[in-house]
Each structure stands twice: as C-alpha cells, then as structure tokens.
Amino acid sequence: MTENQKPKFAMYWAASCGGCEISVLNIGDKILEVDAIFDIAFWPVAADFKYEDVRAYPDGYIDLCLFNGAIRTSENEEIAHLLRQKSKVLVAFGACASEGGIPALANLTNSKAIFRTAYLNNPSTDNPDGIVPKTLVKMPEGELHIPSFYNTVKNLEQIVDVDYTIPGCPPEPHQIWAVLQVVVAAFKNGAALPPKGSIIGAENVAVCKECDLEKHEKQIQRFYRPYEITPEPGLCLLEQGLLCLGPATRGGCGALCPKVGMGCRGCYGALEGVEDQGARFLAAISSVTDAGTPKEDEKEIERKVSAAMDTLADPAGTFYRFSMARSLLIRAKNSNGLGKGEVI
Amino acid sequence: MSDTYEPVIIGFLCNWCSYRAADLAGTARLHYSPNMRPIRVMCSGRVEPDLVLKALREGADGVLIAGCHPGECHYIEGNLKTLRRYELLKRMLSQFGVEEERLQIIWASASEGSALAEAVDRMTERLRVLGPLRWHETVIQGNGHLSAEVEMGITADPVTEEV
Numbered sequence: 053m054t055e056n057q058k059p060k061f062a063m064y065w066a067a068s069c070g071g072c073e074i075s076v077l078n079i080g081d082k083i084l085e086v087d088a089i090f091d092i093a094f095w096p097v098a099a100d101f102k103y104e105d106v107r108a109y110p111d112g113y114i115d116l117c118l119f120n121g122a123i124r125t126s127e128n129e130e131i132a133h134l135l136r137q138k139s140k141v142l143v144a145f146g147a148c149a150s151e152g153g154i155p156a157l158a159n160l161t162n163s164k165a166i167f168r169t170a171y172l173n174n175p176s177t178d179n180p181d182g183i184v185p186k187t188l189v190k191m192p193e194g195e196l197h198i199p200s201f202y203n204t205v206k207n208l209e210q211i212v213d214v215d216y217t218i219p220g221c222p223p224e225p226h227q228i229w230a231v232l233q234v235v236v237a238a239f240k241n242g243a244a245l246p247p248k249g250s251i252i253g254a255e256n257v258a259v260c261k262e263c264d265l266e267k268h269e270k271q272i273q274r275f276y277r278p279y280e281i282t283p284e285p286g287l288c289l290l291e292q293g294l295l296c297l298g299p300a301t302r303g304g305c306g307a308l309c310p311k312v313g314m315g316c317r318g319c320y321g322a323l324e325g326v327e328d329q330g331a332r333f334l335a336a337i338s339s340v341t342d343a344g345t346p347k348e349d350e351k352e353i354e355r356k357v358s359a360a361m362d363t364l365a366d367p368a369g370t371f372y373r374f375s376m377a378r379s380l381l382i383r384a385k386n387s388n389g390l391g392k393g394e395v396i
Numbered sequence: 397m398s399d400t401y402e403p404v405i406i407g408f409l410c411n412w413c414s415y416r417a418a419d420l421a422g423t424a425r426l427h428y429s430p431n432m433r434p435i436r437v438m439c440s441g442r443v444e445p446d447l448v449l450k451a452l453r454e455g456a457d458g459v460l461i462a463g464c465h466p467g468e469c470h471y472i473e474g475n476l477k478t479l480r481r482y483e484l485l486k487r488m489l490s491q492f493g494v495e496e497e498r499l500q501i502i503w504a505s506a507s508e509g510s511a512l513a514e515a516v517d518r519m520t521e522r523l524r525v526l527g528p529l530r531w532h533e534t535v536i537q538g539n540g541h542l543s544a545e546v547e548m549g550i551t552a553d554p555v556t557e558e559v
Contacts, residue, residue: 328446328449331446334484334488345473346466346467346472361480364484367487381449381535382536383536385492
C-alpha cells in the first residue's frame with residue numbers, strides 16, 4: 053500500500069444466505085466510516101464488480117477480504133482460489149466459511165438425492181421431462197457452462213490458506229466493528245495484527261459463561277423439542293430438557309438465544325482445543341442425562357437409557373448444525389442409497 | 397495391498413475389569429481373533445466420543461468399548477455415563493451411515509476372560525461380513541469429490557477436483 057491511498061476492501065458470498073452481509077450493514081452508521089477508510093474493490097451485494105475486474109487486479113491488491121459462505125460448487129471454489137491470490141488478508145467470515153454452516157448439513161445426504169428432490173420428486177415441482185441442470189450444454193451458438201455441484205460441502209480452510217476466522221451465524225455487529233478497528237489500526241498506524249490463524253471477533257469462554265440464566269446441577273430425564281414445552285423463565289434451558297449447545301460453543305455473541313428462551317444453536321463453533329464440537333456436546337449431554345442407577349438390573353438400565361435417548365430428535369443435525377464440514381467424519385457414508393430427508 | 401480383508405477393531409478396555417479380562421484370556425491361553433487392538437483406559441467413562449470417531453475415521457473398521465458391569469464400576473457410575481454416550485453415539489452414527497455393528501459395548505468383569513474373547517470373535521465375524529469401512533478412502537475422498545452430474549451420469553466427462 054502506498055501513501056495516501058486507501059486500503060482495498062472486498063467481501064464475497066459463496067454458499068451462503070446473505071445474512072453475513074446484513075450483519076456487516078448492522079454495524080449501523082459506522083458503515084460510513086468503513087466507506088471512508090476503505091476503497092471497495094469487490095463486493096457483489098453492494099457494488100457492481102465482475103469476476104473479470106478481480107482477475108485484472110495484481111496479486112495481493114486487496115488488503116482485507118471477508119469471505120462468507122461454504123464451498124458448495126466449483127464456482128465457490130474457483131473464487132476462493134482467486135480471492136486468496138488477490139488478497140493480503142483473507143478472513144473466513146461467519147459459520148459457513150469457517151465450518152460449513154447450514155449448507156454443510158447436506159453432507160448427511162448426497163448430491164444425487166438433493167438433485168432428485170429439488171428437480172424431480174418434490175410435490176411442488178412440475179418437471180415432466182425430468183430436466184436437471186447440466187454443467188455443459190451444446191447450443192448452435194456455442195457451449196454453455198454452469199458450475200458443477202459438489203457432493204460434499206467444505207469450509208474455506210479446506211480449499212485455501214486462511215488468515216483469520218470470524219465465527220457466528222451471523223457474526224455479531226459489535227464484534228465485526230471491533231475486528232475492523234483492529235485491522236484499520238494495523239493499516240493506518242502499523243499496529244500489530246493478531247497472530248495468523250487466530251479466531252477473532254469472539255471470546256474464549258463458553259456461551260454458558262455469558263448466559264445469565266440460573267444454573268443448577270443438571271439431571272435431564274428426557275429431552276423436549278422447542279414446540280413441546282414452554283420454558284420456565286430465568287432457568288437454564290438444558291436443565292429443562294431443551295437442547296442448548298451453550299456448554300460446547302464459543303461465546304462472543306452475548307448468549308442472545310438462550311436469554312430469550314431458545315437453546316444455543318452452536319453457531320460460534322467449538323472452543324479452543326476442541327476438534328469436534330458435536331462429539332464434545334454429545335459427551336456433555338450424555339453425562340447429565342439422568343437415566344438408570346447402578347443399583348438397577350442391567351437390562352432395566354439399558355431400557356431406561358435407550359428410552360431417554362429416543363427423545364432426542366436428530367442428534368447429528370443438532371450437534372453439527374453449523375460444524376459438519378469441520379467435524380471428524382465430515383460427511384455421511386450413504387452415497388448410493390436414499391439421502392436423508394429425500395422426497396421420493 | 398493384499399486382497400484379504402482382516403477387520404481392525406480398536407478396543408477401549410477399562411483398567412479395572414475388561415483389561416484384566418483380556419489379561420485372563422491371555423494367561424488362560426484362550427484362542428480368539430487377533431483383530432482387536434486393545435487400548436487400556438482407566439475407566440470406560442473416559443472414552444470420549446471424539447476417540448471413537450477418530451478411530452473410525454483413521455482406518456478402524458469397528459470400535460469395541462468394554463467396561464465393568466453396571467453397579468461394579470470402580471468409580472461408581474463411570475460405566476453408566478459410557479452407556480448413555482454409547483446409546484446416543486450409536487443413534488448419531490446411524491445418521492452418518494455407519495452400521496450399528498461397528499460400535500459395540502460389552503460388560504466384562506476381571507473374571508470373564510472368555511466373555512471378552514467371545515465378544516471379540518463375534519464382532520470380528522460381523523465386521524468380516526460387513527466389509528471394510530475405509531472412511532478416508534471411500535467416504536471423504538472418492539465420494540466427497542464427485543459432483544451430482546457425474547453421479548447421475550449426465551455428463552460424459554467426469555469433473556473431479558483436487559483438494
């Protein structure tokens with residue numbers, strides 16, 4: 053960066069919903085300061101740039117690139133490589149880019165099943181000729197290409213080298229602003245950036261630590277889904293049998309969900325040193341399930357434990373709601389059979 | 397690579413009962429399948445789900461968790477915690493397409509060397525029928541990189557990517 057030239061800012065969405073962009077706008081009037089400090093080099097949701105413009109930049113031209121969304125298609129992957137090449141600092145922004153997020157739940161099924169459901173068998177689909185998207189179509193005027201749809205959703209780190217991670221679905225605006233200030237201080241005054249690979253814009257404590265609901269020793273008899281009971285106000289949701297991933301999730305959000313009666317979804321990801329958020333939550337939740345005592349008959353204990361666990365709907369989807377792509381198993385093995393949730 | 401498939405079982409055996417059962421099976425010179433790689437843990441309750449998932453991902457065909465009978469746990473109810481984790485993990489693994497036979501739990505006291513040996517024999521036979529798991533090669537690698545069009549046979553040229 054030369055003197056009196058503004059640093060270049062880029063933001064891109066791969067397989068994502070757009071919530072991350074909204075969250076950036078939710079920093080409020082501070083967005084004007086962002087505009088004053090940065091030159092926008094690429095930001096599909098806010099400014100009209102084409103991929104060709106980015107390809108024309110010299111390598112490392114973009115100073116800060118916030119990349120949100122998971123890697124679902126070949127286009128996502130191509131742009132991830134392109135932005136890595138053109139960016140000095142590449143940030144995996146939000147749950148999808150950092151650990152797969154909601155799109156990676158599709159790793160429990162497979163691309164074939166997704167296509168069959170979306171294009172052929174869905175009750176609201178009218179497609180008598182069975183037309184499905186093709187990556188290549190030959191027309192008299194020439195060939196048409198669209199990106200291919202991968203079987204497995206990945207996170208950004210599995211594709212390219214990532215400098216920092218900002219977790220959350222979406223990252224909280226006050227955290228985004230705090231991170232932007234650190235970056236601006238580094239660009240303007242040469243202040244040190246955090247060490248490469250850091251998780252920034254989050255705390256290193258569990259969500260429970262930020263949650264002010266009253267907590268006691270947990271002894272869960274059975275689990276409830278949110279629609280089944282009305283939680284007692286002021287009391288830990290987990291103690292009431294409502295699944296709350298707070299104990300296994302990184303804080304930084306201010307425990308927004310549990311404070312309003314909805315269990316933590318786990319979007320800020322695993323705590324430091326934890327490889328697999330879902331497995332860690334599974335261990336925690338099992339330990340506080342109160343089914344069977346050492347005095348009972350073996351068969352009776354097994355029956356009680358089994359009955360208690362049967363009340364927990366969709367363990368894989370709940371424990372890995374945001375972290376499937378970064379989990380130990382990454383995806384399900386069912387490549388040829390029916391996909392989970394497939395419409396036939 | 398040899399064509400013959402020998403199942404690999406990772407066995408987590410508790411220090412106070414099941415590891416001694418395995419010891420007894422050895423000193424009694426019982427003949428049983430050599431497919432289990434035993435790992436001694438202080439309590440079956442120490443077996444975190446991460447360990448099971450990692451074993452399955454890194455090449456094991458099955459995982460056997462063995463502990464004291466309920467009511468006889470050295471730490472009073474460590475094995476009950478194990479049972480709760482196992483019941484939940486089993487349900488979760490089925491969503492990942494992992495067959496139930498690949499994760500087993502048994503109770504074997506220090507005097508039940510033959511019970512442990514029989515459990516290993518039984519599990520080895522079941523895994524032999526199921527075939528290898530090979531998570532890295534068949535699930536993460538091959539499967540993960542095919543796109544829908546290739547799998548549905550829509551395009552002629554296979555699109556694969558390197559990661």
